[in-house]
Structure formats: C-alpha cells, structure tokens
Amino acid sequence: MLKNIVIVGGGTAGWMTASYLKAAFGDRVEVKLVESKRAGTIGVGEATFSTVRHFFEYLGLDEQTWMPECNATYKLGIRFENWRAQGHHFYHPFERVRVVDGVPLTDWWLRLRPSDRFDQDCFLMPSLADGFRSPRHLDGSIFEDSIGPVIAPSPQRTTLSEQSTQFPYAYHFDAALLANYLARFSMKRGVQRIYDDVLDVALDEHGGISHLIAREHGPIAGDLFIDCTGFRGLLIGKALGEPFQSYQDVLPNDRAVALRVPIDMAETGFRSCTTATAMDAGWIWTIPLYGRIGTGYVYAKDYCEPDEAERKLREFVGPAADGLAANHIEMRIGRSRDSWVKNCVAIGLSSGFVEPLESTGIFFIQHAIEQLVKHFPGGDDDHGLRASYNRAMANCMDGVRDFLVLHYRAAARDDNDYWRDAKTRPIPDSLAERIEQWQVRMPDSETVHPYYHGFEPYSYVCMLLGLGGVPLRAPPALGLLDDTAARKEFELVRDTAQRVVEKLPSQYEYLAQLR
Numbered sequence: 001m002l003k004n005i006v007i008v009g010g011g012t013a014g015w016m017t018a019s020y021l022k023a024a025f026g027d028r029v030e031v032k033l034v035e036s037k038r039a040g041t042i043g044v045g046e047a048t049f050s051t052v053r054h055f056f057e058y059l060g061l062d063e064q065t066w067m068p069e070c071n072a073t074y075k076l077g078i079r080f081e082n083w084r085a086q087g088h089h090f091y092h093p094f095e096r097v098r099v100v101d102g103v104p105l106t107d108w109w110l111r112l113r114p115s116d117r118f119d120q121d122c123f124l125m126p127s128l129a130d131g132f133r134s135p136r137h138l139d140g141s142i143f144e145d146s147i148g149p150v151i152a153p154s155p156q157r158t159t160l161s162e163q164s165t166q167f168p169y170a171y172h173f174d175a176a177l178l179a180n181y182l183a184r185f186s187m188k189r190g191v192q193r194i195y196d197d198v199l200d201v202a203l204d205e206h207g208g209i210s211h212l213i214a215r216e217h218g219p220i221a222g223d224l225f226i227d228c229t230g231f232r233g234l235l236i237g238k239a240l241g242e243p244f245q246s247y248q249d250v251l252p253n254d255r256a257v258a259l260r261v262p263i264d265m266a267e268t269g270f271r272s273c274t275t276a277t278a279m280d281a282g283w284i285w286t287i288p289l290y291g292r293i294g295t296g297y298v299y300a301k302d303y304c305e306p307d308e309a310e311r312k313l314r315e316f317v318g319p320a321a322d323g324l325a326a327n328h329i330e331m332r333i334g335r336s337r338d339s340w341v342k343n344c345v346a347i348g349l350s351s352g353f354v355e356p357l358e359s360t361g362i363f364f365i366q367h368a369i370e371q372l373v374k375h376f377p378g379g380d381d382d383h384g385l386r387a388s389y390n391r392a393m394a395n396c397m398d399g400v401r402d403f404l405v406l407h408y409r410a411a412a413r414d415d416n417d418y419w420r421d422a423k424t425r426p427i428p429d430s431l432a433e434r435i436e437q438w439q440v441r442m443p444d445s446e447t448v449h450p451y452y453h454g455f456e457p458y459s460y461v462c463m464l465l466g467l468g469g470v471p472l473r474a475p476p477a478l479g480l481l482d483d484t485a486a487r488k489e490f491e492l493v494r495d496t497a498q499r500v501v502e503k504l505p506s507q508y509e510y511l512a513q514l515r
C-alpha cells in the first residue's frame with residue numbers, strides 16, 4: 001500500500017487536499033506538505049459552488065464554526081449584469097426549476113411570460129439576493145421549512161458526483177483565511193508542514209518521482225506526490241513533462257487584475273450573491289466577504305492592456321479603490337492532458353483552470369480530491385485507476401469549458417469587437433450542435449454535456465433565458481395543454497418570495513450575530 005504522501009503547495013488546493021486525506025484515511029497515511037515562503041499563493045478564489053458543503057461536512061465542520069473564521073458569507077447564486085444589454089440583469093441561482101404537469105416551469109414561462117423576469121417568476125433566490133437577505137433566520141433555521149430536512153447534514157459521507165440534493169446556497173470566503181484554517185485542522189491531525197522551496201525533482205528508473213530536492217531540507221521522499229504548485233505545475237508539467245492543453249482558442253480571457261476593497265457592511269449591507277458584470281473586454285467579479293469586497297476584472301490581453309484593465313476596475317469600484325494595491329494575474333486556461341501521471345497527481349491550478357465566471361476552481365479541487373480518495377492507488381499496477389481518474393477529470397473540465405463558451409456565444413451583447421468575435425469564433429462541434437437543438441427544445445439531461453461537470457440542465461436553461469442571444473421558443477404542445485397549474489405555480493413563487501423576503505434578516509444581521 002502507498003502510505004507516504006507528499007503534497008507540494010500550501011494554497012487552497014494544498015490544504016484542502018491535506019485536510020481531506022486526513023479526514024478520509026486518518027493515521028493510516030502519513031502526509032507531508034511542503035510550501036514555499038517565497039512563492040506566494042494566487043491570492044484569489046473566494047466564490048464557490050453550493051456543493052462545497054459536502055467538503056466541510058466530510059471534515060465534520062459546521063458553518064457556525066468555520067464561517068466566522070474565514071470571513072465567509074452566503075452566496076445564493078450569480079447575478080449577471082449587462083450581458084444582454086446595459087442595465088439588464090438576471091440570476092443563475094442555486095435552485096432547481098420546478099416542474100408542473102411534467103413540464104419545467106421555465107418552459108411554461110416561455111409560453112406565458114407572467115413578467116419579463118424569468119428568474120424572479122420561476123425561482124425564489126433572485127428575490128432573496130436582490131433583497132440582501134440571509135438564507136437563514138436568526139434562530140438558524142433555513143428560509144423555507146420544506147428545505148430544512150433536504151439539506152440536513154448527512155450521516156453518510158457523500159461525494160459531489162453522487163449527491164442528489166440541491167443546496168440552496170454556497171459561500172464566499174477569504175481564501176487565505178480558509179487555507180490557514182485548514183492548515184490548523186490538518187496539523188492537529190498529524191499533517192507535517194515543511195516550509196521550504198522545492199528546487200528540483202528526482203525521477204526513478206520508471207520515470208516516476210523518487211524524491212524532491214528542497215533548499216533546506218534536502219531530499220524529501222514519498223510514495224505519492226501531489227502537485228499543488230498552482231499555474232507553475234512544478235511536478236506534473238516541469239518534471240514529468242505532461243503536455244498542457246490550452247482552451248484559449250475558445251475562451252480568450254487570459255488575464256485578471258484584482259483589488260481587496262474594505263467596506264462598512266453595517267452601513268451598506270450587501271447582496272447575497274456573486275456579481276459578474278460584463279465589460280468591454282471581459283467581466284468584473286464582485287464578491288462580498290465579511291468586511292471587504294473582493295473584486296477583479298477578468299479580460300483578454302488581445303483586447304485590453306493591463307493598465308487599461310486596472311483603470312477600468314478602479315473606475316468601476318469608485319473612490320474606495322484609491323490607494324489600494326492591484327494584483328495583476330496571468331491565467332493559464334486549459335488543463336493538463338492527464339492530471340495523474342505515474343505517482344504524481346496534480347490538483348488545483350496545476351491540473352487545470354478556466355476563468356472564474358462560474359466559480360469552478362475550488363469545485364475542480366474538491367472533485368479531484370474526492371476522486372483521488374475513490375481511486376486511491378494500491379502501489380502495484382494502478383493503470384486502470386489512473387485512466388479512470390484522468391477520464392473523470394478531463395470530462396469535468398471539458399464540460400465546464402463548453403458551459404462557459406456558451407456564456408459568451410449566447411450573450412446578446414455585441415457592441416464591440418470583443419463581444420462580436422465571441423459570436424463568430426469557432427466553438428467545439430458538440431456545443432454548436434447542442435445550441436441548435438436548444439432553440440427548439442430547452443436543455444435537458446439528454447442534451448447537455450453527458451459527463452459529470454457540476455452543472456445540471458437548469459443552469460443551461462437559466463443562462464439561455466438570461467443571456468438572450470439565442471432565439472428560444474416554447475414547445476408548441478404547451479398551447480394545447482391546460483395551463484391552470486402553471487399559472488398557479490407562478491403565483492406561488494411570487495407569494496412565497498414576498499413572504500420569505502419580509503421575514504428573513506439581512507445577510508449582515510445574520511452573520512454579525514454568529515460572531
């Protein structure tokens with residue numbers, strides 16, 4: 001059996017991996033984590049998927065404990081601003097679509113159009129987010145009684161791809177605080193932290209890694225090496241030479257500039273969502289944490305110079321940006337051909353990354369760690385396990401790539417070259433075919449990317465309805481069906497949203513009383 005695991009990198013990926021492996025295997029494995037004090041972490045990565053909850057549950061951590069330590073807030077979905085036209089917005093919520101008489105309510109919406117806001121007509125979350133609401137009442141109960149039992153902590157440890165629950169929210173958190181928190185968690189459970197720089201990687205006679213060579217500690221040996229060195233890909237790319245497959249031909253955004261903006265939350269309050277605001281050469285994220293806003297402009301260098309991007313970001317933030325240092329980041333968009341090669345598994349940015357438009361970075365990490373535990377090698381002939389793991393990772397990242405390409409392709413906005421080129425740039429054939437199909441039949445489980453990639457058909461439906469650039473029509477059959485129940489459901493959504501918004505505390509009120 002493999003027992004000695006060496007992780008290189010102490011960012012979100014490194015510490016999520018260390019803590020999860022300890023929670024899974026306890027003292028039956030030995031885990032060392034080597035991190036450099038010179039090479040920093042990426043310093044961003046603050047918005048998550050709702051399924052990150054499985055990760056915290058697996059570690060046995062409850063919200064009341066970890067959220068205040070990481071300045072965390074609730075995220076009920078993503079608010080897309082200006083993607084269709086200036087001043088327009090819509091939500092991609094963490095909420096599955098209701099089904100009425102066997103037909104998704106969003107299909108009924110196309111036929112009946114009770115208002116021009118499909119998101120508010122079909123889902124509850126947009127009203128909560130627009131109203132700056134917490135999804136929990138001050139006594140900790142969830143906003144709707146019927147949802148409570150569904151999201152109660154599971155006695156079973158489950159993984160993402162096996163889960164069937166739609167949690168109604170995700171979190172925003174300070175990535176550095178989370179890494180510190182997980183480092184403390186891991187070290188208490190026996191993970192050995194080594195501050196040092198890995199200078200070289202020695203290979204064995206089979207081409208796998210025999211040991212690392214560190215500046216102060218010299219050789220560091222192990223059975224399995226986990227590359228969490230970020231975009232550097234020190235082990236998987238530099239030492240083992242695994243090729244990197246770029247997605248940049250279909251997703252051209254390759255830069256970001258970020259700011260950390262302190263806010264007086266008691267004064268301003270904040271929306272319980274991530275906001276993605278379309279710009280001339282990309283989009284700006286706004287992520288409210290407890291006490292500050294994380295914000296950044298993701299853009300394509302081919303369309304905008306870094307100075308210009310920083311200027312636009314500062315303009316967007318306003319006077320609060322004065323005097324704040326900007327963090328310029330070059331992004332490597334794509335994935336390692338294989339993420340597991342010989343005795344090295346890449347997790348985090350070293351394995352792959354797509355722009356953070358749907359907050360998938362930490363999701364990829366979580367998925368990778370869970371699959372690693374499932375496919376954990378025995379030490380002899382692990383070829384089949386490796387192949388299965390690599391397929392799962394590649395399918396997941398390729399699926400997310402296609403979903404993001406759809407965001408640009410389907411956005412009605414076409415007011416400059418950046419947005420016009422997004423409509424004519426070649427896209428993966430499979431996606432082109434699907435978009436054509438979706439014009440007459442809204443996305444469902446038979447027509448979205450067939451492998452697990454974190455997004456369900458309702459996410460595609462929301463994006464198509466919100467972005468507005470692909471013509472959609474209601475199934476003609478709806479004209480022949482009785483629509484009474486659908487009309488009632490729209491009323492129910494409206495009434496429920498109004499009721500819970502009135503009763504719920506603001507997100508600030510709720511989080512302040514957790515401290």
Ligand SMILES: Cc1cc2nc3c(=O)[nH]c(=O)nc-3n(C[C@H](O)[C@H](O)[C@H](O)COP(=O)(O)OP(=O)(O)OC[C@H]3O[C@@H](n4cnc5c(N)ncnc54)[C@H](O)[C@@H]3O)c2cc1C
Nearest residue numbers: 009010011013036041042045047198230348349356361362
């Ligand atoms: C602009 C941007 C925005 C993002 N936003 C989101 C988001 O909202 N949501 C989301 O889920 N994800 C987001 N991500 C992705 C997220 O930031 C990463 O997935 C996450 O932080 C994991 O990074 P990492 O640990 O792989 O790498 P890093 O944070 O880069 O850590 C690398 C580690 O390797 C160590 N290291 C490097 N070289 C050596 C060496 N030679 N010796 C020893 N140690 C070494 C470093 O010291 C560091 O500890 C975003 C990414 C970018 C670029």
